[in-house]
Amino acid sequence: MLALEKLPAGQSPAAGTPRWQQMLNPDGTWSVLKLQGAEQTPGAKPGPSLTLPAGTVRWAAILPPELAKQTDGGVQLIGNLQTNPPTVEECSPLRQQAPLLPAPPGVNLVRNLEWTTFGVEERVQEKNTAPDTPSWTMKPGAKPAGLYAARSWRLPLLGGKEPWVLQVVARGSGKIRTGLAFDNGRGFGDATILETLDLKDSATTYSLKLPKPLAEAKQLRVVLLAPDDHAAELEVSSISFQQGAEVGGAQVAKESELGVWNWSTKPDEWRRLEPLWKQAGVRVLQLALPRELKDGADGPLPALADLRKAGFRVVAVEGDPHMILPQEKPNVVTRHQQLSALHGKYLDGIQYDVEPYLLPGFRLEPELWHQHWLQMYEAITPGKAPLKVEPVVPFWLIAQPAAQKLLKGLAPRAARIVVMNYRSDAGDAAAWATSWLEWSLQHQCPVALAVECGPVPDLQSATYRKAERGTLWMKSWPGHGTVAVLFDGEVEPGAGTGATTFALARQGTVSGAATSLQGQDPSHVAAWLQAMREISQRLDLPPKLVPRLLLHEPKEELLRYLGERKKENP
CATH class of the missing domain: 2.60.120.260 (Galactose-binding domain-like)
Incomplete structure (x- = not known):
């Protein structure tokens, strides 16, 4: 038996509860998936239950309701599947329509x-x-x-x-x-x-x-x-x-500002890296600031002022997925007001790297979650002429129908949209970039294009095909979604249940190298940056919409390499 138990407001799942059993609701309350025999959480509201086949459950999830209708071609799981319990990052149908992207002009496909x-x-x-x-x-x-x-x-x-x-x-x-x-x-x-x-x-x-x-x-x-x-x-x-x-001619790339993220909150670390940033041609520093914004010698404010005097644009970076929850709004607004008071003297911008799609339960009600996401930005950018901010979004968001209202609402509130264009393949990265640059021109809102230079682990993939018996069991649960359950051994669907079983067909690896350029020759990063510049040139963008280019977690060796290239090609 699988039961859905809703916890009282303000109560979180007990320590040690596996991640797959935790579901965050859009109102900020938690629900927990419970298996037969588990004790009810004190104060929890008993919820609906679903009968499962007999067997040992390794993992279960409630997924979007439409998934149950899309599994004829099979199902793929992606995550850390060898651990116990496994961590499943994605459960999707094998047959799904790929997004139609623009062919990036001049890029070899x-x-x-x-x-x-x-x-x-x-x-x-x-x-x-x-x-x-x-x-x-x-x-x-x-x-x-x-x-x-x-x-x-x-x-x-x-x-x-x-x-x-x-x-x-x-x-x-x-x-x-x-x-x-x-x-x-x-x-x-x-x-x-x-x-x-x-x-x-x-x-x-x-x-x-x-x-x-x-x-x-x-x-x-x-x-x-x-x-x-x-x-x-x-x-x-x-x-x-x-x-x-x-056609066939050389491209003269338009100038794009280069920026980096740095997650250290220590001013001494910023000062140590300042010469290296300057040598590499970095002009924008996106910095995580400490909670206490001290003005003394050991505080961040003197260091921020010095960096701006040295010619850098300084952007404060805030971000946590829970920031979009309604009950977090007062804290978010208070912190934003503190940072806004520093604008002009210590800061040139404020960026929000929220990533709420990482919350358990987000994919069940994406429209409502996107609404909360936009409401957070509405709360920190009130009035007719607010201080615009820099929302950070993943590259794939532009292809999500549920996100279009969010993006339209962000455009007038954004100094720029920061796109985590984390595709190491030049063709893929250029295609997604072109799509975002189209959006940029349509909404007259600049974008920044970021490349991942930090560590991204490999994940395992498992492909399942429909079978009379299998370790993956799926069933539509009206009013709740599609239930997917991974068993330790094979089970049958169950007569008259409407469930389907899937047998493991093959396993593979999803390489982190598809997302990050870490470990590759620094020339590949330089080529990635140059490709983005050339796309801007070929699309004939106006100067204000030429995208800023960003490095996420670049190693110091990469910065030195970019500095040497800059000396050779000033």
């Missing part, structure tokens, strides 16, 4: 296209699986065959009136018809062929102009068709969407 071969004669065979230079052999045949990019894109809403061009860098032998399939809401049809590439032994650049219907399509998919009457070999090293006279 070859490793982001997810190539798929097609043709009943199976005459296209993969030769080299290297993501940067995939290659294939193609045999002649009577039936259509070739490759298509499973990942589709749309063209950016920004940019000038110059025609768009699909630029392909390839080598090989034979003639490859190259085109784009488009979808305007009725599914993808046959590709529109742009040009037949007469491949050479050496890498050759082909620039294929997009006709107006393709340039205006809702989404595009790259297609490469094999020749029918002869064999061919193809290696692709670059595919990008470019616009106008910039």
